[in-house]
Amino acid sequence: MPGRPVAAPAASKPTARRTASTPRRRLNGVKLITQRTCLRRKYIAPSRGGLVPPARSLAANVDTRRQPTEGVSETAATATAAATEAGEAEPTVVVDEVSKHYTVGSRVTALDGVSLTLPTGSYTAIMGPSGSGKSSLLNLIGGLDTPSSGHVAVDGKSVSTASEDERAAIRGTDIGFVFQTFNLMPRLTAVENVALPLVFDGWSRADRIDRAVDRLEAVGLGDRTDHVPSELSGGQRQRVAIARALAPDPALILADEPTGNVDTDTGATVLDIFDELHAAGNTILLVTHERHVAERADRIVHITDGEIGSIEATGEA
Ligand SMILES: Nc1ncnc2c1ncn2[C@@H]1O[C@H](COP(=O)(O)OP(=O)(O)OP(=O)(O)O)[C@@H](O)[C@H]1O
């Protein structure tokens, strides 16, 4: 897969994304979600207003059994075939027998043969003790790291075998990452931070700024676009980070303890934003230590010592 150009040669992509006929959703009173939602509507059976995929009963698509490591992708193939048979879209994420070992002095096994499928439009929470492998799993799905063995695919693209440049391109277009520590660029304003991932997607500067302002308005920060992170509260920074994750209209939103560093009220706002993204058809994977946060998802994946122990359907499932 060729890397995408870093420079923005033309504005054709954003223009194509934002035609007058493109349907829009509203988030916190602001228009949101354009072409991605439009594309999903082609593939996803309408329910709840015609936009929300039938994701609530999909826990069965998750395969926690240990599989033999030879003949890669038995789990992936099974999950994909089941989805196709059921007339559903291909899963947004397939994690197939993934292990991750680190060697710092002694060898640490962060993940040990994890298989997990995220159907398109599903909302999954991961819980587990500190050091159990939650962030490691998110980082592998998000292409920030590569597995020691096994396979990860996002939106049909192999993340685990991609080169660093290719993974950067996938991250820039298909994956929105929300970190507990925000990871904003300190010298850039809010709007510049949000616009940053669009560089990888070939947007012109004018269109990047336009989209970034749109996304900041969507999270209630339309009046803070020119503030640098040090001029924002913790909760506002987290909302900038969410706006940045949403900027490229990603297939998948990954959030590592997004409410971990914000107060209760801001945490509630953040969770409301995720609820609305879910309702709009986005696929969400969220790591949390807080039970009430996890219960907002369709299902909770419990990880212990690098292995999936159980998968719990929440009350809403
Ligand atoms: N870059 C690394 N080098 C070496 N060991 C690592 C590295 N990253 C993680 N580990 C180890 O892998 C294990 C899993 O770490 P991970 O960050 O995935 O845990 P976690 O479940 O996210 O924990 P927490 O809830 O504390 O954030 C831990 O034992 C950790 O020490």
Ligand SMILES: [Mg+2]
């Ligand atoms: Mg962690």
